[in-house]
Amino acid sequence: MYSSLLMVQVPKDHVREAFVEAAGAAFAELGYPGTSMAVVARRAGSSIGNLYKYFPSKDALFQAVVPPELVAELERLTRARMRALGAATDVRELDASARYHTLAGELLDYCFERRAAVVIVLSRAEGTPYASFAESFVQKLVRWALDYADAAYPHLAAAVDLRWVLQKVYSGFISSLADALRRYPDEPQARAAIALLTAHHQGGLKHLFQTAGDSPHEREPSHTETPSVPDPAPSPRAGSARPSAAGAGATGSRARQPDRGGRTRRRR
Numbered sequence: 250m251y252s253s254l255l256m257v258q259v260p261k262d263h264v265r266e267a268f269v270e271a272a273g274a275a276f277a278e279l280g281y282p283g284t285s286m287a288v289v290a291r292r293a294g295s296s297i298g299n300l301y302k303y304f305p306s307k308d309a310l311f312q313a314v315v316p317p318e319l320v321a322e323l324e325r326l327t328r329a330r331m332r333a334l335g336a337a338t339d340v341r342e343l344d345a346s347a348r349y350h351t352l353a354g355e356l357l358d359y360c361f362e363r364r365a366a367v368v369i370v371l372s373r374a375e376g377t378p379y380a381s382f383a384e385s386f387v388q389k390l391v392r393w394a395l396d397y398a399d400a401a402y403p404h405l406a407a408a409v410d411l412r413w414v415l416q417k418v419y420s421g422f423i424s425s426l427a428d429a430l431r432r433y434p435d436e437p438q439a440r441a442a443i444a445l446l447t448a449h450h451q452g453g454l455k456h457l458f459q460t461a462g463d464s465p466h467e468r469e470p471s472h473t474e475t476p477s478v479p480d481p482a483p484s485p486r487a488g489s490a491r492p493s494a495a496g497a498g499a500t501g502s503r504a505r506q507p508d509r510g511g512r513t514r515r516r517r
Contacts, residue, residue, distance in 0.1 A: 264295070264299075264303065265303050265313075267293050267294075267295075268289060268290075268293050268295070268300055268303055268304065268310070269310070269313050269314055270293075270365075271289050271290075271292040271293035272284070272289045272310050272311070272313070272314050273314045273365030273366060273369070274292065274365055275288050275289055275292055276311065276314060276315075276365065276369050276373060277364075277365045277368040277369050277373055277431060278373075278431070279373075280373045280375055280376065281307075281311060281369075281373070281374070281375065281376040281377045282375065282376045284307070285307070286300055286301070286304075286307055286310070289310065311377060314365065314366055314369070315366045315369055315370060315377070315379065316366075319363060319366050319367075319370065320370055320379065320382055322359065323359070323360075323367065323370070323386075324386065324389065326352065326355060326356040326359055327356060327390070327393075328389075328393060329352050330349065330352040330353050330356050331393045331394070331396075331397055332393075332397075333347070333348045333349040333352050334349055334397055334401070335400065335401075336400040336401045337349075337401065338401050338402075338455070340451070357440070357443070360426075360430065361430075361436060361439070361440075364430050367427070367430060368427045368430050368431050370382050370383070371383050371386075371423050371424075371426065371427040372423075372424060372427035372428070372431075373427075383420075383423055383424075386423065387416060387419045387420050387423060388416070390415075390419040390423075391412060391415040391416055391419055394415055394419070394454070395411075395412070395415070398458050401458070402458045402459065402461075405458055405461055411457075411461050414457065415457075418450070418453060418454065418457070422446070422450045425446055426443065426446065429442045429443050429446060430443075
């Protein structure tokens with residue numbers, strides 16, 4: 250995969266970049282503990298002695314692959330994209346020039362430009378300073394999603410069980426995103442897979458937000474909110490929902506039962 254590196258033939262910067270590229274691929278595939286300097290040198294088509302001329306340790310090599318500013322920028326772009334939704338409930342109704350679409354494109358481009366590093370911090374960070382990043386990122390995504398839901402679904406109550414479900418949803422999405430980036434070397438294929446994954450994810454979120462207010466919840470304790478909880482807004486008819494900022498999905502209607510007079514009444 251990597252051409253042989255000869256110091257007399259390849260400029261120094263190119264040699265260094267080849268080592269960084271080989272290390273990124275190895276860290277993303279094998280993890281930090283499973284990657285040795287010898288593995289990186291072999292993948293780069295060079296010698297371990299030559300590798301040590303550029304990087305005195307595996308830790309120094311890792312920092313070149315995953316610079317400290319990467320995770321901060323990943324979080325910033327993600328947060329900006331979610332904020333750009335505002336209270337929109339159907340992403341198809343946003344103008345093509347809407348800031349949301351611009352930021353979504355920037356975020357995806359950033360992930361592809363730094364594909365190996367993103368895979369590492371999201372799914373292969375064991376043994377590194379970013380070992381807890383994915384879990385922390387999920388918690389932030391949950392908080393940002395609830396901020397969005399406050400505006401887009403005002404009937405929604407931030408219940409303990411809803412937060413737990415969102416944690417599971419975002420944990421699965423982050424893991425699947427990293428897997429798609431790792432599984433498909435061809436960028437168009439990877440983008441297509443991520444588009445399908447995102448559509449599925451957003452559809453599930455919309456259905457969740459639209460129906461969460463219809464079920465009894467144990468309200469999450471808060472020191473600032475008032476004890477009373479607004480009555481949830483009635484849910485739309487089944488099949489009436491459209492793909493939205495939160496995703497595409499149909500909402501369910503409550504079951505109806507005949508009363509004693511034979512008329513149909515709604516189950517509470």
